[in-house]
Structures are given as C-alpha cells and as structure tokens.
Amino acid sequence: xxxxxxxxxxxxxxxxxxxxxxxxxxxxxxxxxxxxxxxxxxxxxxxxxxxxxxxxxxxxxxxxxxxxxxxxxxxxxxxxxxxxxxxxxxxxxxxxxxxxxxxxxxxxxxxxxxxxxxxxxxxxxxxxxxxxxxxxxxxxxxxxxxxxxxxxxxxxxxxxxxxxxxxxxxxxxxxxxxxxxx
Amino acid sequence: xxxxxxxxxxxxxxxxxxxxxxxxxxxxxxxxxxxxxxxxxxxxxxxxxxxxxxxxxxxxxxxxxxxxxxxxxxxxxxxxxxxxxxxxxxxxxxxxxxxxxxxxxxxxxxxxxxxxxxxxxxxxxxxxxxxxxxxxxxxxxxxxxxxxxxxxxxxxxxxxxxxxxxxxx
Numbered sequence: 220x221x222x223x224x225x226x227x228x229x230x231x232x233x234x235x236x237x238x239x240x241x242x243x244x245x246x247x248x249x250x251x252x253x254x255x256x257x258x259x260x261x262x263x264x265x266x267x268x269x270x271x272x273x274x275x276x277x278x279x280x281x282x283x284x285x286x287x288x289x290x291x292x293x294x295x296x297x298x299x300x301x302x303x304x305x306x307x308x309x310x311x312x313x314x315x316x317x318x319x320x321x322x323x324x325x326x327x328x329x330x331x332x333x334x335x336x337x338x339x340x341x342x343x344x345x346x347x348x349x350x351x352x353x354x355x356x357x358x359x360x361x362x363x364x365x366x367x368x369x370x371x372x373x374x375x376x377x378x379x380x381x382x383x384x385x386x387x388x389x390x391x392x393x394x395x396x397x398x399x400x401x
Numbered sequence: 402x403x404x405x406x407x408x409x410x411x412x413x414x415x416x417x418x419x420x421x422x423x424x425x426x427x428x429x430x431x432x433x434x435x436x437x438x439x440x441x442x443x444x445x446x447x448x449x450x451x452x453x454x455x456x457x458x459x460x461x462x463x464x465x466x467x468x469x470x471x472x473x474x475x476x477x478x479x480x481x482x483x484x485x486x487x488x489x490x491x492x493x494x495x496x497x498x499x500x501x502x503x504x505x506x507x508x509x510x511x512x513x514x515x516x517x518x519x520x521x522x523x524x525x526x527x528x529x530x531x532x533x534x535x536x537x538x539x540x541x542x543x544x545x546x547x548x549x550x551x552x553x554x555x556x557x558x559x560x561x562x563x564x565x566x567x568x569x570x
Contacts, residue, residue, distance in 0.1 A: 232556045239531070240458040242523040247555035255552050262506075265513025270492050272519075276415040276424075276485030277459030285489035289497075296490060300483050307456025308463045308479045312472075314450040315464040326567060331453070333540050333566015334559050335531035340544030341555060342524035349517035353510055363514050370518025384519065385512050392511030393504050 221258050226295055229256075230283055231302035235310075238331055241279025243338035244303075245271075246345030248286065254348055258290055261352045268349075269385045280304060359397035366391070402438050404466075404473040411462050411481035428465060443468040457482075536569035 233247040245268065252259045259267075267285040274281035280300055287299030346367070353363040366388055373384055414427035425448070432439040447464035454460070459482050466478025499505050532538050543565075544558050 232554075234457070235455045236556050236559050238453075238455050239527055240452070242520065242527070244457070246520065247559075250548060250555050255554070262509050262513060265516050266496065266509050267489070267493070268516045269512040270489050270496070272516075274485060274489045274492070275418065276488075277457045277482055279457040280459065280483055280486035281489040284486040285493055288490045288493060293490075296487065300486055304456065304460065304479065304483050307454055308460050308475070308482075310454040310456070311450050311460045311463045312467055312475050314454050315446065315467050325570070329570030330563040330567040332531065332533070332537060332570070333562040333564070335527070336537035336540040336566065337544035337559055337562030339524055339528045339531050340541040340546075341548060341558070342520055342527065343541075344545050344548045346517045346520040346524070347549075349513055349520065353514055362511070366511055366514035367518045367521070370515040371521040373518075373522075385515055388511040388515035389508040392508035395511070396503065396507040397510065 221256065221290055223291060223294060223298060226287060226291055227298040227302045230287065230299040231306065234279070234283070234303035235306040237338060238334045239338040241277065241282070243341055244279050245282050246338075246341045248282070249345050249348060250341070252286065252290075259286060261349060263289055265349060269389075272385060353397070355397075362395055362397050402436070402470050402474070404470050404477040407466060407470055407474055408477035408481050411466065411478055412484055415459070415462065415481050416485050424459075424462070428462070432465070432469065438469045439465060537566070540565050540569075 229251050230248070233251060234244050237244045237247050249264055253261055253264050264286070267282060267289065271278045271282035271285055274285075280303060283299040283303045284296045287295035291298075350363055350367050354360050370384055370388065410431050411424075411428065414424040414431070417427060418424035425444070428439075429441075429444060433441060433444060444465060447461045447468065448458075450464045451458050451461035460479070462478035462482045463475050464478070466474035466476070466481075468474070470477065496505075528541070532541055540562050544562055547553050547558055548555070
C-alpha cells in the first residue's frame with residue numbers, strides 16, 4: 220500500500236530532480252506509479268494525463284493533483300502539489316537572485332545538459348509504456364498505431380491544439396472499439 | 402504592488418491559459434504594459450530562471466512575483482501557479498463514475514494512445530535542444546535502455562546522467 224509519506228516523496232523527487240519542464244516529470248511519474256509501483260493502471264494514467272492537458276494553468280501540477288487524488292484523495296493531492304512545487308519555487312527564487320552567476324558556470328551547465336538528454340530518453344520510454352497495453356495482435360494494434368502516429372504527426376502539420384486532438388481521440392474511441400482481452 | 406492584487410492578476414493569467422507558458426502574454430499585458438511594475442527584461446529572466454530550475458516551467462510566476470513585490474510577491478506567484486491545478490479533481494470525479502461503460506472505456510483507451518503520440522511530439526523539440534552530439538545521444542539512449550530493462554528509479558537515472566554530462570563535457 221502506498222503511504223502518504225511515500226507518495227509525497229515520489230512527487231517531490233520526480234518534479235524537483237527533473238529539468239526540462241512538465242513532460243519529463245510526468246514521464247518519470249509514469250515510470251514510478253504505473254510501471255514500477257503498479258498503483259495506477261495505464262488507463263488511469265492516460266485519463267489523468269489527458270485531463271491535465273485540458274485543465275487551465277500548469278499541466279504538470281494539474282497532473283500531480285489529479286493522479287495523487289486518485290491514489291490518496293485530497294490529502295494526497297495537496298501533498299503532491301506542495302512537494303512538486305515548493306522546492307522548485309525556492310530554486311526559482313534563488314536563481315532569480317543569482318541567475319547571471321549560474322549561467323556562466325560550465326560545470327553546472329554540462330551536468331544540466333546530461334539531465335536534459337536523459338529526459339529525452341525518459342519521454343521515449345513513457346510514450347512506449349503508454350501505448351504498450353493496447354498493442355495486442357490484430358485489430359487493437361492497428362487502432363493503437365493509427366492513434367499514436369496520428370497524434371504525433373499532427374504536431375508536424377498546421378498547429379492543432381492538444382485539446383482538440385485529445386477530444387478527437389475520445390470521439391474515435393466511442394465508435395472504434397477494440398475487442399476485450401480474451 | 403499589494404501581494405493580494407498581484408495574486409489575483411497572476412491567477413487571472415494562469416486560469417485562462419492551458420499551459421504555464423501561454424500565460425506570459427497576459428501577464429505581460431497587465432504588469433509590463435498597463436501597470437509598469439515589471440520590465441520585459443525581468444520577464445525574460447523569470448522565464449529563464451524557471452527553465453533552468455527543476456520542476457514545472459509554469460513557476461516563472463514565482464520569479465515574476467519576486468521582481469514585482471519581493472518575497473510576498475514570490476508567494477503570490479507560487480499560489481497563482483498552483484491554484485488552477487486542483488480543478489482537475491472536479492473533472493475526475495465526474496468522469497470516474499462513468500469509466501466502466503464500454504464506450505467510455507474505449508474512449509479513454511484512445512485518449513491514452515493519443516497522449517502517447519503527444520508525448521512523442523513534446524519530446525522532439527526537447528531532443529533537438531538537448532541532443533547536441535554523441536555524448537548527449539548516448540546519455541539519452543542509455544537512459545531509455547536502463548528504464549526499459551531494469552526497475553531503476555528515474556531519480557538515479559537523472560543523477561547518473563548529470564554525472565555523465567559533467568564527465569563527458
């Protein structure tokens with residue numbers, strides 16, 4: 220069972236040790252909560268992820284509030300948002316005060332470059348882990364490939380808002396059902 | 402500027418934008434152009450500070466608040482950035498009660514798949530920025546392999562990547 224202490228520590232680590240904004244953090248949380256912990260199903264993760272995209276404000280903080288609420292109710296949601304934002308906010312204040320000094324420190328910058336590269340790898344794994352449960356042979360795999368590729372390709376064409384895209388995917392899902400697992 | 406008014410102005414921006422960064426033009430309009438309590442250079446530094454720091458980029462509001470009103474301003478900025486996050490609980494409550502119907506289940510599956518595509522999309526500009534040579538490419542591939550093949554916690558992968566970035570530079 221996931222305790223509130225463990226939950227706070229997971230969100231605090233995932234947010235405050237990940238550079239590069241919200242997406243890599245959500246990928247790290249997916250790894251912790253879905254792949255390693257098994258506390259959330261990929262469908263629950265997908266639902267919270269999609270709703271976080273359509274919640275006003277910072278998507279990643281909405282994701283933290285929503286996923287922690289699913290796991291541990293309101294206390295979980297509050298602790299997750301506090302843990303995910305307070306240490307980073309303190310770092311932002313410190314950086315605001317001393318940004319110039321930090322920017323010209325080559326050691327700090329090359330370490331950060333390493334973490335940014337790792338974030339890219341982490342996001343690739345995240346996409347794979349989200350799609351994998353739907354990648355069953357036959358019709359489900361066709362539907363999965365069409366939707367993943369369609370959503371990814373939409374980013375290259377004329378700018379479609381993610382909200383429209385996710386809404387479209389939901390509408391497709393209402394009609395195009397994959398047979399249940401045998 | 403009074404921290405409560407600052408909170409309300411920043412909250413207006415964070416509640417009307419669907420992404421932390423999309424609130425910037427609204428804040429610029431209010432605080433830079435209208436009230437002259439923030440400069441463009443400060444706004445840029447705020448965004449840079451949030452990008453350099455770990456955590457969500459939306460926390461640039463903390464830095465902007467600090468420029469406007471010191472520590473109380475930073476607190477107002479933090480509160481404005483986190484407040485809208487809790488709206489998701491209302492949406493989850495509504496949808497959660499209907500998640501077992503086959504049509505809703507199928508819709509959620511499709512949304513999950515589209516979300517995987519959006520993650521790929523979000524990773525592409527990040528990859529262009531972060532993968533600058535063989536060393537960073539190796540770190541990205543190494544991180545993916547470790548995460549796929551072991552149960553290592555992401556925090557260790559990130560710390561190892563920072564060490565590798567420093568050693569390989």
